[in-house]
Amino acid sequence: MNIRNTKGFTLLEIIIVIIIVGVLASLALPRFFSTVEFSRSTEALNALGVIRKSIARCAMVNNNSFGCDNFGNVDIDDPGSEPGAHFSYAWVNSPPSTYTITATRNATNGGDGSSTVVLAVSPTGQVRSGTTSFSSIK
Numbered sequence: 001m002n003i004r005n006t007k008g009f010t011l012l013e014i015i016i017v018i019i020i021v022g023v024l025a026s027l028a029l030p031r032f033f034s035t036v037e038f039s040r041s042t043e044a045l046n047a048l049g050v051i052r053k054s055i056a057r058c059a060m061v062n063n064n065s066f067g068c069d070n071f072g073n074v075d076i077d078d079p080g081s082e083p084g085a086h087f088s089y090a091w092v093n094s095p096p097s098t099y100t101i102t103a104t105r106n107a108t109n110g111g112d113g114s115s116t117v118v119l120a121v122s123p124t125g126q127v128r129s130g131t132t133s134f135s136s137i138k
Contacts, residue, residue: 044103044117047079098122
């Protein structure tokens, strides 16, 4: 009578589990990384709101937005210069009370250096838009 001690797992069982875990990881990781990148757009939206309010305050003081063309004139620090910032910020003034603020994703921390979040402000309202991973910003 030869009875084997059958404690533990066979090599085949371990390989099957590793394959299943690999398939699940390959499905979940791309979605995880795109969700993380999209959540970073919150940083840009918050900064765009602060910049918009600062430009509006500066424009009220100067009676137009043409003197409000850089961070020094609007009395706020550049949020893109903070350590660990994911975006750089710039804006362009058009006719009075119209301007476009752009947040461009830095190439740090997994960024591609080209994705943008744009806030266009005019007397009739404001429009947000984005490119690539930020295209569905509401």
